[in-house]
Structures are given as C-alpha cells and as structure tokens.
Amino acid sequence: MTLATTDLQINLIVFLLATFLGLELVRHVSRLLHTPLMALTNAISSVSIVAALIVLADPKDDLVLILATVAVALVFTNIVSGFGLTERILRLFKQRKGNK
C-alpha cells in the first residue's frame, strides 16, 4: 500500500485540527486535574494498540509477530493502569460537605 497524496492531505488536516482542538481543550482543564489529565491522555494514546493489532493480523515473519505481540502487552498495561489510576485519582476529589 502506498499513500495517495489526498490521504496525506486529509491526514495532515486531521492532525492539525486535532492539535488545535487538543490545545484548546487542555487549556481549559482545571489545574487541580493536571495529574489525572496526564494519566488519561496517556491512556488515550494507548489506542496505538490498534496499530499493533493491524500488524498482528497478517505478520510477514516471526520477527514482526514478536514485535507486535510485545507491543500489545506493553500498550495493554497502559490501558488497564491508565484508566484504572485515573478513576482512582478522580474519586479523591471531593467538595466540602454542605459547601455552597
């Protein structure tokens, strides 16, 4: 498969728009939540498991197979610990009882 120019253009537009959107969204995240923000974005970027799975679907040889399998294990660790830890941190934030 080779990338057609149009694919590249679309991908660049997607990348730029997603970057601007990300900058705007993160700018508005409360400073209270910067640690869970980092844990969560890290978990989200674990969607790179998709790439590993695609490679795993049709590996050319054992080397490719092993590389992709190790990648899945690494990324799955991040998925489990990323979402789990974010949940644990967010549960800690509580408001004062009977406050406004």
Added chain:
Amino acid sequence: MNDTIVEYLYVVAILFFVLSLKWLSEVKTSRYGNWIAASGMAVAIGGTLLAYQVQRVDLLIVAIVVGVIIGAPIALKVPMTAVPQRTAASHAFGSLAVALVGTAEYYQRLPNIDVFTLTVLCAEMILGYLTFMGSCIAFAKLQGLIPGKPFVYGGRNSVSLATLAVAVALAIYLIANPTHSYVLPFMAGFAVLFGFLLVMAIGGADMPTVIAILNSYAGMSAAALGFVLNNQVLIVAGALDGSSGFILAVIMSNAMNRSFTNVLFGGVGAVKVAASAGPEVAGGRTAQAFTVDDVATILDHARSVVFVPGYGMAVAQAQHVVKEVADILQADGIDVKYGIHPVAGRMPGHMNVLLAEAQVPYDQLWEMDRINPLFPETDVAIVVGANDVTNPAARTRPDSPLFGMPIMNVDKAKTVVFIKRSMSPGFAGVENELFYLPNTMMVFGDAKKVLADLVAALKKQH
C-alpha cells in the same frame, strides 16, 4: 463491509476521546470523561478486531493477560506519592510499544517501502526510542534508583546533539537505502542513547517539565504511526496527547520562568546548577528557630492560615497530618486555605492529588495567581516542604538565578512558619531570604513529626 463499519467505529472513538477531554475540564464531570475515554478505547479495539482477523489469537491472549497482570496492580496499588514515577513508566511503555510497532511495520513492508512512509517511520522510531529511554531515566530518578541530581559535564549539549545527529544521519541513510535493514538497530541505539543523555542531565525539581515533554513526545510518535498506517483515530489520539503534554510543559516552564526554547532543547537544570557555586545571601545573618509550642501560640491568635506545600511534603508523607492540623484550626473558626505553586512536586498537579487523597476539599486548594493577592491579609502562612518557590529573591534580587520566577508571596503574610529539616538551600542551591525575615519562624525537623507535635500542642491548648 467490515472495513466500512470499522471506519465509523473509529469516528465514534474519536468523538469519545474529544468529549472525554472536554469533561475532564471540571471536577464534577471528570469521571464521565474517564469512562467515555475507556469506552472509546473499547470501541476502537473492538472495531479493529472485527475488521482485521488476528491469526495468532493465542499470542494475543497471552499479551493481553500479561498487560492485565502488570497493569492492574499499578492501577489499584500505586500510592499517590508515586504517581509521578508511574507516569514516567507509562510513557516508557507507551513509547516503546509505538517504536516496536514502527519497527515491525518497517520489516513488514520491506522491500516495497516508499520514501514518504519510511521517512515518517524513521522519525517515529527515533522519537519513540528516545522517549522510551528518557522516560526510563525519569522513572529511575523519581523512584530514587539513581541520584536525582543532574549529570553534567563540559560540552554535554554538544555530545547529546551529536548523538541525535548520528541517529538522524543513519535514518537518512536508511531512507536512501531502504533494504539496508542492518542500519536500523544502530539508529534505534543512538536514539536510545540520546534519550539517556537528555534526561540524565536534568535534576529532580525539573521533573514536572520533563514528564510533560516526554508526554508530548509519546503522543507525537503515536500520531506519526497514524500517518504511516493511514489511521485517523491514531492521528487524533496522538495529537490530543501531544498537545496536552505540550501545554503542560509550557505551563510548567512559565512557572519556572524558563524560556520555551530552553524547554524544547531540554537544557533544563543547567542554569540552576551553574548557580549553585555559592550562596547569595549569607552575610552572617541568623535565622530564628522556634518550637512547636511557639507556633501553636501564634495559631491561637490567627484568623486565617494558608498552607504552602511542596515536594518535601510528599517525601515526608505529611499530607494527612497537614489535614489534621487544618481540621483543628477550622474547628476553631480559622479560615484555612492551601496555596499551590504550579511546579510544586514532581509532576503537574501533584500536590492537588496528594491533598485530595488526605480528603482536603478541592475548593480549599488555591492556585498561585489566586492566593497571592490574599497573603497580606493572611495571619499565618505555613510552608511545608517547599523552598525555592517561596524565595522573595525571585522578586527583589535581579542577580539571583531565581529572579523573575513567579513565587508564592508568603513573605507578605503577617507570620511565616517554615518547616524544614535544616538550613540547607533548595534545589536551586540558592539560600532562601525568607529565612532571615523578622516575621519568619523557622521550625526545624521532619515535616511529618513537626506537624504531629503541632497537633498535640494545639489539642493541649484547649
């Protein structure tokens, strides 16, 4: 058929990821943000498995089981004080995975690999491998496996950059000769070495910035992989992660008064180390040491108290006893707030999480910009484990290495209680002028012990 379905499922996943960041902006909706992001992940994985039949299901299951076995204890057991090192570890895992997939993709496509794809792959691999090693070093420093002090020597920047240059040169050679795959391990090796040198040269107190930069790099390498695979969900997720890390790095560097170039080139820590040559203000002055009972007496007459926590509070695990003191004060009708400097701790937002863990309500956690105007009306400011971020020299002495750094203006409070192990200077190697001010009460000792004694003293007063 399945191909079309998976395209739409990816759109759903992208939507969920964007919504999750939107909902994370406020505490009230933040948990929905986490759940919808997890749902987005499930949709993306499910869709991929539907469209691409994995042949070796046994290996896939093994990999997932390994992931759960390592990941679940991290999710459930990591103490909040250790969140910075777990974040560094997750950056290491994530970027290594992306680098390995990139490597696999290269071998997979050999020998028919076009220049564009290989260029992006090489950039992605260099970024991935250097972030992997950089994050490993950050982890080792945060965990205390290696000294947190920056490892500096003459011309280290030239050596680091030369290492990176070799990696890039090898990449260019590989792009020109795609089938010469023996070059790839060397390229990866030099990228790893560069990551090593980059983070070794950085000190512990600069970790919030470094972690944010590594976060950004990890996201960027994931996005690059998306370009290679023509996969938009990867591009979007990588871009969101990359821009998030970028913004956090900017916030951290601004809070330390570092230029942006300084951050990007990882020259973090160099300025401060150079300044550690000699204390700026010694001049035969003596700081006044006080006892816990003196502090209890002062607090008895106070109406408003602000705690200013720093990394020392995390080291001493003193957040719970801080809350105990605060509870006693509040029961007496004293107004209690917590002033949080953006770079207090070892990662962005570190102090907030620790205090939330000690069940401090989040509406008592005040950012620097909001709390600073209130210090002149504050009766007692209690500094627990913070140092450089309270040094008035940052405002007043143009010759100080800290000059220009935004600080917590605790010196403007009527009384400052400074809890500290000894008179040793902070990370910047600069003596804190605060110690010698007439309204400062130094209390020497371990933060946790001092505060526990304070709890006892306060109870005795009643």
